[in-house]
Amino acid sequence: MPQSSHSPFGRRLRLLPGGRSSRHTLFVIPARDEEASIGALLDQLLPRFGERVLVISDASRDDTAAVARRHGAQVLELPLQLGAWGATQAGLRFARRNGYRQVITLDADGQHEPACIPDLQRAHRELGADIVIGTFPQRLSLARKLAWRWFRLLSGLRVEDLTSGFRCYGSAAIDLLSAPEATLLDFQDVGVLLLARRHGLRVTETPVRMYPRRAGQSRVFASWLTVAGYMLQTTLLCVARIGHFGGRATRSYEAQV
């Protein structure tokens, strides 16, 4: 496993805004039918973060929840499928209910490199951002790059990788995004970021390493029909939100990865 150039998880890096330690950080992993890949990710996370790792099984039809429990993670089991964002929101609600001040979300398929977590936390701390998105622009295919350019143009969001599920949410973001207002969003990307911007939250991004998916399929880019539905829905969302500006300008943050 490649290591981050920063001494990973050193004492200094574990300090969060206001001098809080990363004991206040919850690691949220939304998962649907990921029994094949979730174990490897949990093996990396649990020795470091123990019971602060929360897996949300999105009405999985396989043994995702049992595998996660066996590895020692906390598990929420959604009885109905809510999609990636609905599962993530369940994690945010858990965080709010249990007093966590920071949430880091990772995909269950092993795309995200846990060693980059301090990079996200550092961007969050040093920029005072409410949402930090871990981006890996190289992973984007031409089709995705075009799609993201389209949405950036429509929404005015200056974020390179809109759908990345490797994110850090601060307490203001946890409060806002766990509310009913964010419940009807179907995807975690444009809608969530627009909502955050409308409420004056600061969104920023930082480059991270990512890997190809270990197993399973991207939910958004599963089939052309899904893509078409996604494009239409997100376009509509952008158009409906035109004029809802406000919030502070986003800044890009270059971490020394």
Add this chain to the structure above:
Amino acid sequence: LTLPLTAALLGTLIAGTILYLLRRGHLYGSQAFWWLLAAALALGLGLWPETVDRLGKALGVAYPPMLLSVLAIFAILVKMLITDIELARKERRLRRLTQKLALLEYELRKDADAAAVGSGAGPQSDRGDARSNRRAG
């Protein structure tokens, strides 16, 4: 059959069906009010179909039955819109409820584990201990 009779039969049939459904409790709240209104209109227009002609003339519509069709389509559109708004509200509640259920189920499980640990291997209240006990057992 004459035209007034056909209209009256149709109107009564629609109104009767709606009233029956209301009585059986298949429609409720604001939906019930909307459909009651629809039943009254169907009955009224069925019994006095010439109302449409008179209204059409008053509004300067050359072919009065068109007026009825346009109004009916408009009413259906409004009703569908209201239905979709209601559906979105229900979907939001369903999703919140689903999340809440998962959260409460988690807490129940945690408490049960803690109780099992408490009765078995001595007083341990920490979640981590509960978990390791479950793994061992």
